[in-house]
Amino acid sequence: MKKNWKNRLLGLILLLLPFSFTACNKEKEEATGMEYTCPMHPQIVQNKPGSCPICGMDLVAKQPANAPGVAVSTDLDYLLQPSNQAVVSSVQTTHPVQKPLEQEITMSGVVTYDTRRQYIIPARFGGRVEKLYVQFNYQKVSKGQRLYDIYSPELVTAQKELLYLLQNDPSNTSLIAGARQKLRLLGATDGQIRQLARTGKESYTFSVYSPYTGYVLDPAVTATPTVAPASASATGGSEDGMGGMGGSSGSASSTTNAPVSAPQGFAIREGMYVTTGQALLKVIDASQVWAQFNVASNVAGQLKKGTPITISFNQVEGKTLQSSVHLVEPVYEEGDNFVQVRALLPAKGNPILIGQVITGKVTYATGSALWVPKDAVLDLGGQSVAFLRMDGMFKPIGVRVGQRADGLLEIVSGLKVSDVIAANAQFLVDSESFIRIADTNR
Structure with missing residues (x-):
């Protein structure tokens, strides 16, 4: 018992x-002021363990406000899980490969006028336009074709001076030569001067002839397209061998590069008075034009003067032309991150329209370089990281990347051919952990 x-x-x-x-x-936890909260409902806070009254999950301890943070290490170990330790994992690996690659640059562009072949015809003397022989923009003119007739008191006076010398002092060759030169400087041709001397009668209306061959425009019309589109597709053809200025094909609505609201007539009119030096007409020689491309800044360094370009026309299927880089503009347009590249195109005999959308392709060799798959490098914004395998462990290492080609990245520095790295750098980063980072700026 x-x-x-x-x-x-x-x-x-x-x-x-x-x-x-x-x-x-429990008494110890309450004495230390430990609090517990629900991971799903942080508004639930208790001073002892328990269950969430909303979802029933177990409450977890909150980290005190004065808990020390984890300092960011400079060797990139903070990227691994757990932080500041090497992670041992049997993940797929790869290694850098040293080899040359052939790259292709595809550029979107547009056909524009060659600005070196744009000519202004000014008024060399003041007067009144009596007759205008060109009526609309993009009218074709040839060298020596009559453009307009003008009455000018200054020109009438110059003619009378030459006739007076020829009739009253024919032996004074120096004065006669000076009078002839004055008429030339006023725009008279040698044929007009010879006719004046032969007839012995001045003309009160003087004809002005085109010194150039091309297409005539009002000086206020902006003939050159200013924007190269990113992409477009259309079909069409040229109406003549000189480029069909101002017109586009039946799908012209897909491009926005033609001059906008260009007037059909000219600012000068018959009966209008003009002053010396006033720009009356513009003549553009379109027998040779420019192919103008926008090129991304990261590949623009591969283009030099003379680099071959294969140009295809989006509006003409199967038509290509061979050209070469003529100029790489050394400046950027404001707000753009593109370099403009120009190539010369012979317009005669080719289906070329000003404002036509084109595509250029350039092939170049990168030379021997170190390449890795792009997934093997993690871009952190300010730096790039690969994970190097050492004794069965993966350690983060900073690398500097260069060109990109066919899913590969060029490694400029940070790795060697003998290195073994993780094939997927993102796999080794713990995106789910929430690490309290110490404020190192204090």
Whole structure:
């Protein structure tokens, strides 16, 4: 009987012992001010463990506000899980390959006028336009073709001076030569001067002839397209061998490069008075034009003067021309990140329209370089990282990348051919962890 009483007392003590430890732990936790919250409902905060009254999940301890943070290490170990430690993992690996590659640059562009072949015809003397022989923009003219007739008191006076010398002082060759030169400087041709000397009668209306061959425009019309589109597709053809200025094909609505609201007539009119030096007409020689391309800045360094370009016309299927880089503009347009590249195109005999959308392709060799798959490098914005395998572990290492080609990245520095790296750098980054970072700027 006495022995049974002792056994019962011992069993009761053992039964109450866990409850006493739990009570002590709870008193200790409450004394330290530990708080618990629900991971899904942070508004639930208690001073003891338990369950969330909303979702039933176990409450977890909150990190105190004065808990020390984890300092960011300079060797990129903070990227790994757990932080600041090497991760041992049997992930797929690869290694850099040293080899040359052939790159192709595809450029979108547009056909524009050669600005060196644009000519302004000014008024060399003041007067009144009596007759205008060109009526609309993009009218074709040839060298020596009559453009307009003008009455000018200044020109009439110059003619009379030459006739007076020829009739009254024919032996004074120096004065006669000066009078002839004055008429030339005023725009008279040698044929007009010879006719004046032969007839002995001045003309009160003087004809002005085109000194150039091309297409005539009002000086206010902007003939050169200013924007090269990113892409377009259309079909069409040229109406003549000189480029069909101003017109586009039946799909012209797909491009926005033709001159906008260009007037059909000219600012000068018959009966209008003009002053010396006033720009009256513009003549553009379109026998040779420019192919103007926008090239991304990261590949523009591969283009030099003389680099071959294969040009295809989006409006003419299957038609290509061979040209070469004539000029790489050394400046950027404001707000753009593109370099403009020009190539010369012979317009005669080719289906070329000003404002026509074109595509240029350039092939070049990169030379021997170190290449890795693009997935093996992690771009952190300010730096690039690869994960190097060392003794079965992966350690992050900073690398400097260069060109990109066919899913590969050029490694300028940071890796060697003998290195083994993780094939997927993103796999080794713990995107789920929330690490409290210490404020190192204080």
